[in-house]
Amino acid sequence: MRATLQQITLWREQGIHFDTVSINISPKQLLQHNFVDKLVAATERFQVPPEQIELEITESLLFDDPDLCIELLQQLRSLGFTIAIDDFGTGYSSLQYLKLLPVDKLKVDRAFIKELETDPKDQVIISMVTDMAKALGFSTLAEGAESAPQVEILRQAGYDMVQGYYYARPMSATALIQFINRQT
Secondary structure (H helix, E strand, O other): OHHHHHHHHHHHHOOOOOOOEEEEOOHHHHOOOOHHHHHHHHHHHOOOOHHHEEEEEEHHHHHOOHHHHHHHHHHHHHOOOEEEEEEEOOOOOOOHHHHHOOOOEEEEOHHHOOOOOOOHHHHHHHHHHHHHHHHHOOEEEEOOOOOHHHHHHHHHHOOOEEOOOOOOOOOOHHHHHHHHHHHO
8 A cells, every 4th residue: 555655656756647546455454453544644644635546445345344344435435535346246245235335436357358249148247237336326447358349348338447458468667657658
């Protein structure tokens, strides 16, 4: 978490700005004593506004202490952090929690994307997820797109964002800046 905030500060000093940077948060981290206070202190230390940070959680977060998790996520969201459910559709949580969780975005797992061009069931699932997400006021992101046809199907289904190898492979912060500079 601190490394990411420090990287954002370095980018800002180099004149590079990202609207949002995502940080994966494990259930163990979230449930640590004073996690919210530590996160707020770190954002203040590195002068990164909470609105620039998207906290990604997995559905498994709800196994340990659902009520406490919901309370902590509500607190984080009220401070300006964006909350996303990562790998949506692969966990074991109840859809009931979607109406309780203070969530801004659903990130649909690549398991539903990899055979999207040939599997009509995956096409139905991704359409249903985006329709449900929109009805609940969430934005959507599809993970794992590797081809132009997959990206097109996801766009037609109404996904707000698509990520995957079709665009780029994971890379270091330095390689990311080089990649961006080549694109402009």
